[in-house]
Amino acid sequence: MKLTFHGAAREVTGSAHIVTINGKNILLDCGLFQGKRKEAFEKNRHFLVDPDKIDVMLLSHAHMDHSGNIPTLIKKGYKGKVYCTDATADLCGIMFRDCAHIQTYDVKYVNKKRLRQGKAPFEPLYTAEDADKAMEHLEPVPYSKPFKIFDDVEVCFHDAGHILGSAFTEINFKENGSTKKLVFTGDIGRHDIPILKDPVVIKDIDYLITESTYGDRRHPPAENVKAAMKEVVNKICKTKGKLIIPAFSIGRTQFLVYILNKLYTEGKICPLPVYVDSPLSSAATKIYSKHRECWDAAAAEFMINGHKPFDFETLRYTEGVNESKSLNNIPGPMIIISASGMCEAGRILHHLKNNITDPKNIVLIVGYMAQNTLGRRIAEHQKEVKIFGTPLPLAAEVEEMAALSAHADQFEMLDYFNRCGASHIEHVFCVHGEQNALDFFSQRLLEAGMKNAHIPSPGQSFEL
Numbered sequence: 302m303k304l305t306f307h308g309a310a311r312e313v314t315g316s317a318h319i320v321t322i323n324g325k326n327i328l329l330d331c332g333l334f335q336g337k338r339k340e341a342f343e344k345n346r347h348f349l350v351d352p353d354k355i356d357v358m359l360l361s362h363a364h365m366d367h368s369g370n371i372p373t374l375i376k377k378g379y380k381g382k383v384y385c386t387d388a389t390a391d392l393c394g395i396m397f398r399d400c401a402h403i404q405t406y407d408v409k410y411v412n413k414k415r416l417r418q419g420k421a422p423f424e425p426l427y428t429a430e431d432a433d434k435a436m437e438h439l440e441p442v443p444y445s446k447p448f449k450i451f452d453d454v455e456v457c458f459h460d461a462g463h464i465l466g467s468a469f470t471e472i473n474f475k476e477n478g479s480t481k482k483l484v485f486t487g488d489i490g491r492h493d494i495p496i497l498k499d500p501v502v503i504k505d506i507d508y509l510i511t512e513s514t515y516g517d518r519r520h521p522p523a524e525n526v527k528a529a530m531k532e533v534v535n536k537i538c539k540t541k542g543k544l545i546i547p548a549f550s551i552g553r554t555q556f557l558v559y560i561l562n563k564l565y566t567e568g569k570i571c572p573l574p575v576y577v578d579s580p581l582s583s584a585a586t587k588i589y590s591k592h593r594e595c596w597d598a599a600a601a602e603f604m605i606n607g608h609k610p611f612d613f614e615t616l617r618y619t620e621g622v623n624e625s626k627s628l629n630n631i632p633g634p635m636i637i638i639s640a641s642g643m644c645e646a647g648r649i650l651h652h653l654k655n656n657i658t659d660p661k662n663i664v665l666i667v668g669y670m671a672q673n674t675l676g677r678r679i680a681e682h683q684k685e686v687k688i689f690g691t692p693l694p695l696a697a698e699v700e701e702m703a704a705l706s707a708h709a710d711q712f713e714m715l716d717y718f719n720r721c722g723a724s725h726i727e728h729v730f731c732v733h734g735e736q737n738a739l740d741f742f743s744q745r746l747l748e749a750g751m752k753n754a755h756i757p758s759p760g761q762s763f764e765l
C-alpha cells in the first residue's frame with residue numbers, strides 16, 4: 302500500500318489523501334484550501350494528482366475543507382463514484398451550489414480589477430453547472446454497512462459524531478497475501494455534543510490517518526455549553542446589544558439553534574429574537590431535520606416531547622437580502638447567527654462591519670479560526686480589523702466558547718484511540734493540524750502505544 306498526502310498536510314484545510322492498493326488509487330476527501338487568498342486560489346486550481354488517475358473516491362463529510370473541491374475534480378476529468386453517507390450527499394447538494402456562487406462572485410470582483418489593469422480575466426473555480434454535474438457522481442451508502450469498491454478492498458463508514466453525516470472511513474484490504482485495516486478519521490467528533498450520535502469505536506486498526514486540529518489543546522467539557530451560552534445571552538439582554546455569532550452553516554449553526562431552543566424552552570434566557578441569517582444555514586437546517594437516523598436519543602426525545610429541535614417561537618430564519626439588511630435597523634437585544642464560519646465571506650461580514658465598533662455588542666467565537674482569516678484576527682482581539690478593505694476599531698466584546706467545538710480535543714482523541722486499541726496501530730499519519738498541534742499530538746500518540754508516527758508534508762508518499 303502507498304499513501305500520498307495532497308492536502309491538509311501540515312495545515313488545516315484542503316483535505317485530500319490518496320491510498321494506492323493493488324495499483325488502484327483511492328482518493329480520501331477532496332477539500333478546498335482556505336486562508337491566504339492568492340495561495341488558496343492557486344492550490345485549489347492545481348491538483349497534485351491527475352484526476353484521471355483516481356479510480357474511486359471516498360468522502361468523510363460535507364464540510365468544504367473536505368468536500369469543496371469535488372466539482373473541480375470532476376471538471377478536470379474524474380469519472381468515478383464518490384461514496385459518502387446519505388446525509389453527506391444531501392448536504393453536498395447545497396454546499397457545492399453555494400460554493401459555486403461564491404467562486405463566481407469572487408472572480409467577478411477580481412476580474413473588475415484585472416480588466417482595469419489590462420490583465421486577462423480569471424475563470425471561476427467552478428460554476429453552478431459544474432456543481433450539479435458533481436452531484437451525479439455521489440453514491441450514498443448507509444452507516445455500518447460494508448461495501449466493496451474492488452475485489453480485495455472493502456469500505457465501511459461509521460458515525461464520527463462531528464457533523465450530520467460525518468463518517469470515519471474504514472478500509473479493509475488484502476495485498477500481497479496479508480489483510481490490513483486502514484482508518485481515515487476525517488474530522489473526529491465528540492461525545493455528548495448536541496443532536497448527533499457519539500463516535501463509533503473501531504478495533505484492530507493497522508494504519509491510521511488522523512486529524513489533529515486540537516492535538517495540543519483541551520476544550521471545556523461539552524456539558525458546560527448550555528451554562529456558558531445562558532451567561533452570554535443574558536449579558537446581551539442587559540446591554541441591549543447584538544450578539545453576533547459567526548458559525549459554519551453546517552453543524553455549528555444547528556448546535557447553536559438547538560441549545561438556544563432548550564434554554565428558551567426551559568425559560569433560562571430572556572425571550573430575545575434569534576435570527577439565522579444565511580440561506581445556506583437555513584437549507585442545511587432542513588437537512589438536519591430530515592435525517593433523524595443521525596440524531597442521538599436526547600434529540601429524538603425532545604421531538605417526542607412535542608418540540609421541534611430547530612424551531613422555536615423567537616427564532617427566525619431570514620429570507621432574502623432585504624430582511625438581512627433590515628436587521629441593522631432593529632435595536633437589540635438580539636442574536637444573529639450568520640456565515641461564513643471563519644468570516645471570510647457571506648452576510649456575517651456585513652453584520653461584523655455594522656456591529657464591531659460598538660462596545661455593547663458581543664462577537665461570540667464558537668469554532669476554529671484558521672490563520673490569516675478575519676475570524677482569527679477577531680478571536681485574537683486585534684485592535685483594528687479590515688472589513689471590505691476598511692480598517693475598523695474592534696470595540697465590541699469578543700468571547701470564545703470552545704466547548705461548542707465539533708472537533709475532539711487532544712484528550713478526547715487520545716481517549717478515543719485508546720478505546721480503539723492504540724497499541725495495535727503500526728503507523729499513524731497526523732494530518733489536518735497546525736505545526737504545534739501536529740508535533741505535540743504525534744508524540745502523545747507514540748506514548749499511547751502507536752508504533753510509528755508521521756507528519757507528512759504536501760506531496761509526500763509512504764510505502765507500507
Ligand SMILES: [Zn+2]
Pocket residue numbers: 362364367463464488
Ligand atoms: Zn469538519
